[in-house]
Amino acid sequence: MTDLFSAVDEAAALEDLHNRNMTDGLPVIIPTPARVSKMVLASGQDADMVLGAMGPANGMATLEKVAVAAVMAGCLPDYMPLVLGAVKAVIDPRFDLTEMQATTHCTAPLIIVNGPARHTCGPVSSSYGALGPGHRANASIGRALRLAMINIGGGRPGTSDMALLGHPGKFSYCLAENEEVSPFPPMHVDLGFDSQDSVVTVIGAEAPHSVLFSGDGDDPNQYELLLEILAIGLANAGTNNAILTGGMATIVLNPEHASVLHKAGLSRQDIASEIYQRCEMDGAEANRLCAGFARKTLKPRQAFTGPDQLLILMSGGSGLYSMVMPSWSAGANKNSAVSVKVEADFYCEVPSFVGA
Amino acid sequence: MRDGVNFARIGIPAVALVTDEFWPQGDFVAQSLGMPDVPRVQLPHPIAGTGTKNMKAIAADCAPAIIKALEADHD
Numbered sequence: 128m129t130d131l132f133s134a135v136d137e138a139a140a141l142e143d144l145h146n147r148n149m150t151d152g153l154p155v156i157i158p159t160p161a162r163v164s165k166m167v168l169a170s171g172q173d174a175d176m177v178l179g180a181m182g183p184a185n186g187m188a189t190l191e192k193v194a195v196a197a198v199m200a201g202c203l204p205d206y207m208p209l210v211l212g213a214v215k216a217v218i219d220p221r222f223d224l225t226e227m228q229a230t231t232h233c234t235a236p237l238i239i240v241n242g243p244a245r246h247t248c249g250p251v252s253s254s255y256g257a258l259g260p261g262h263r264a265n266a267s268i269g270r271a272l273r274l275a276m277i278n279i280g281g282g283r284p285g286t287s288d289m290a291l292l293g294h295p296g297k298f299s300y301c302l303a304e305n306e307e308v309s310p311f312p313p314m315h316v317d318l319g320f321d322s323q324d325s326v327v328t329v330i331g332a333e334a335p336h337s338v339l340f341s342g343d344g345d346d347p348n349q350y351e352l353l354l355e356i357l358a359i360g361l362a363n364a365g366t367n368n369a370i371l372t373g374g375m376a377t378i379v380l381n382p383e384h385a386s387v388l389h390k391a392g393l394s395r396q397d398i399a400s401e402i403y404q405r406c407e408m409d410g411a412e413a414n415r416l417c418a419g420f421a422r423k424t425l426k427p428r429q430a431f432t433g434p435d436q437l438l439i440l441m442s443g444g445s446g447l448y449s450m451v452m453p454s455w456s457a458g459a460n461k462n463s464a465v466s467v468k469v470e471a472d473f474y475c476e477v478p479s480f481v482g483a
Numbered sequence: 484m485r486d487g488v489n490f491a492r493i494g495i496p497a498v499a500l501v502t503d504e505f506w507p508q509g510d511f512v513a514q515s516l517g518m519p520d521v522p523r524v525q526l527p528h529p530i531a532g533t534g535t536k537n538m539k540a541i542a543a544d545c546a547p548a549i550i551k552a553l554e555a556d557h558d
Contacts, residue, residue, distance in 0.1 A: 184515045229508065281515065286507040419532060 129191055131160070144199075149278050151270065151298055155199035166194035169204030170211065178211070179218035182225025184281025188214055192279050193271075200271035200299075206264055208469045209248045210271045212327030213238050213301075216465040217272065223458030227331050228282035232367065233294045234455040234462075236276075237332040237377060238269055238301040239440060241315035244325030244469045245303040253305035255444035258296070258335060269299030272329075294334040302442050308382055309441035310389035317395050318466055325471060330438060330464035332377050332452035336360050341447055342387050350391035353384055354398070357451060358405035361437075362430035366453040369408050369430045370417045374456025375464050376431070377438045378402065384449045385441045399434035406430035438464055484512040487521050497521075498552045500545070502528035522552040 132147075134140035140157045144150050156162070167174045167190060174191035181188050190211070197210045217224045217236055227234055240251045252262040259266055282288040290297070306313045315326035338360040340353050361376055362369045368376055378398075380388070388398050410428055413421035422428065431437065443450070454462045487499030501509040501523050513519050524545055530538060 182515075183512055229512075281511070287511045289505065289508055 148283055151273055156201050158195040158198040162198045163194050166197050166204055167191055170207045178214055181280035183229050183287050186279040188279045193275055196274040197271040199274050201267040202271050205248050206268050208471050209268050209327055212467045212469045213272045213329055214275055216327055216329035216467045219465045221460045221463045222465045223460050226458040228280055228288055230455055231289045231291050232455040233290050233292055233333055234331040235296040235300045236329045239328040240303040241313050242325030251303040253303040253442045257302035257442055265301045266299050269301035296334055304440040305442050310385055311395045314440045325469035326466050327469055328464055328466040330375055330377055331455050331462050335450035335452055338449045338451055339447055350387050353387055354401045355405055358402045361451040361453055362406035364416050367456040368453050370413055370421050371456050372428055372430055373432050374454045374462035375436045376454045377452040379450040380441045381443045381449050382445050395439050398439055399437040403431055403434040484509045488516045488518045491521055496553050498549050499523040500526055502526045504528035524548045524552055
């Protein structure tokens with residue numbers, strides 16, 4: 128059973144939670160037993176079901192504790208399958224949660240949602256401003272994961288989360304792929320899931336870096352320029368990926384850029400391969416810029432170990448800008464993304480949640 | 484700190500070297516891993532990138548404390 132605190136009213140409870148360092152610094156919904164119970168009920172599963180340990184505190188994530196985080200974050204019960212999927216993903220040993228929470232690097236779990244749950248457990252936005260602000264599901268699902276990482280995993284700035292500056296995505300960092308507009312198969316299908324599966328993919332990611340590209344319809348080779356500029360943004364000489372080499376990273380194409388690459392006859396795998404090849408750095412240059420961390424080779428080296436290290440999805444509004452997210456690239460599993468199939472069959476609708 | 488705890492768990496005397504900026508994190512990790520008293524020696528911060536001369540000076544300064552901690556570990 129989760130520990131219970133008491134307060135004279137909700138305002139006092141909020142101040143108490145702030146004082147206990149149990150918030151992300153913003154106001155939270157007070158996780159009263161009634162609200163948490165309804166969130167648990169919505170999951171259709173037992174409150175004491177154990178999902179696993181969250182580092183660095185090694186706190187045990189039970190379904191009830193995750194429900195507490197979801198309530199505090201402002202989630203609707205409908206979002207619970209995605210919150211649970213995200214928590215399961217970061218608990219997976221391949222995610223290296225303990226190391227990721229503790230590092231001085233600015234890395235945050237980016238949640239990518241694919242499949243029908245984008246609508247049934249949301250809506251999770253994949254359009255204008257998907258990364259915020261203004262989209263309730265995106266904002267609160269990512270925030271619920273963060274609050275679980277704080278209160279179950281024990282990640283607190285300056286003592287156990289040593290990120291030198293952090294980044295705003297550490298409040299929430301969640302979006303969906305726009306499968307209806309993308310010219311490519313959904314990302315989760317290319318990762319081996321069925322198209323009707325709902326999948327949460329989580330990857331440690333820096334803040335989004337904008338990549339400006341204005342296409343030229345008269346130039347049949349414009350796609351090559353786009354590939355080049357995406358590679359420059361993703362693995363410039365200041366990134367861990369370029370210097371340390373390795374680690375998975377993320378590319379979020381906007382509709383226009385996805386169309387340019389698709390019309391050039393490229394599949395998602397082709398795009399990954401082309402960008403991978405362009406993420407090359409001269410070894411001598413890497414050693415000149417960062418001798419303490421660059422691998423001691425003078426030969427050209429790739430920033431990534433292979434095309435499969437690049438997550439590519441289509442999301443966001445229409446315009447000139449795609450986004451790339453370089454990564455920390457460290458940890459025993461080298462910044463691996465983890466995909467979890469969302470188990471939506473257990474869930475039940477809970478009426479009258481608001482005002483509980 | 485995790486390395487120090489892991490070595491201690493398999494019976495190998497170990498001293499974790501922790502800079503003063505990371506001392507609270509070291510305490511946190513040691514406690515969360517169930518070994519709050521794992522031996523550790525405090526170093527100035529930063530060390531990385533401060534040059535060979537400075538690193539040698541820090542090594543000379545902290546070596547006695549490391550030896551003392553290791554000897555204490557054997558008691």
